[in-house]
Amino acid sequence: MTTEQIVRWFLDPAAWLIAGIGFGLIEVMLPTYFFLGVGLAAIELAPVIWLFGDGIAATGFPVSFPLAMLGILAALNWWGIRVYMPYRGRNQDGNDDINKY
DSSP states (O other): OOHHHHHHHHTOHHHHHHHHHHHHHHHHHSOOHHHHHHHHHHHHHHHHHHHHHHHHHHTTOTTHHHHHHHHHHHHHHHHHHHHHSOOGGGOOOTTSOGGGO
16 A cells, blocks of 8 residues: 555545444444544544545645544543443442342
């Protein structure tokens, strides 16, 4: 794979949508909130790349800039999922009976 092909892939919004769907499928098979956050970040990054792809290419960092944005969006998504999506393991109170669920 040449450098031009890698840069073209990183600046293709459809590739980010496919990657987001792929991470979503991984989330279905391995239920952790990590892959859900990364998949949502990739889907959120697709319109950003679609709108600002030429500007990102002009910065001279067409690979590292989208990866940095993906990391930031994934961290924000993961934090939002942890805060706003309740799950059973979050109850850390030792006085509660585990059988009442």
